[in-house]
Structures are given as C-alpha cells and as structure tokens.
Amino acid sequence: MITSDYIKQKFQTFGIQLSEADLLDISLGLDEEVTFDNKLKIDVAIAKFVPSLLLRAQSISESGFSMSWNIQGIKDYYSWACKQYGLKDELSNKPKVTFL
Numbered sequence: 001m002i003t004s005d006y007i008k009q010k011f012q013t014f015g016i017q018l019s020e021a022d023l024l025d026i027s028l029g030l031d032e033e034v035t036f037d038n039k040l041k042i043d044v045a046i047a048k049f050v051p052s053l054l055l056r057a058q059s060i061s062e063s064g065f066s067m068s069w070n071i072q073g074i075k076d077y078y079s080w081a082c083k084q085y086g087l088k089d090e091l092s093n094k095p096k097v098t099f100l
Helices: 003-013 020-027 036-053 071-083
Strands: 057-061 065-068
Touching: 003 071, 020 057, 036 057, 065 071
Parallel strands: none
Antiparallel strands: 057 065
16 A cells, blocks of 8 residues: 555545645655555654644535534544654643642
C-alpha cells in the first residue's frame, strides 16, 4: 500500500475525506510504499495534521446530500496518538494552576 492510500484510509475510518492538498500538507513521499521502517513517521505526521481538521466544518449539507464526521473519535485518536508517540497534546483541556 502506498503512503497516500494509507493516510486516506486512516481518516476514512472517521468519515473524513482528504483532498490532494490535505495529503500534500501531511506530505511524506505519498507514492512510497508503507513499510515497517517508515510507518512511525507516517503515523506521527497524521497525528500532527489532526488539529487543522478541527478548524473545518464538522458537517456539510447541500441539495439533499449530507456528510458529517466523528469529531469525538478523531479527538480521541489524536489524544491516543500524542501519548503513543510522545507528542504535545494541543487539544486537551488540561487544568492549569496559576498562583496569585
């Protein structure tokens, strides 16, 4: 399987269709085969792309056609991926301590 197909299929799980521009933003050599050696790099790139997805509309409805995606599922995936790969979770609402 090539990298671009792998990335598309990972997001299709959540009901998200990626454009060619999205794939270029994730960009890692989209026509390379996914291997054991490059899979970690691909998965980290996918996780880093997730916050930009949350800036988009979560559902679209036009002329009787409706499409939506699993926002909580993608947030849960992102949180898991950040823990798994040692990334800073930019989306969680962790409590902050401030001293007066």
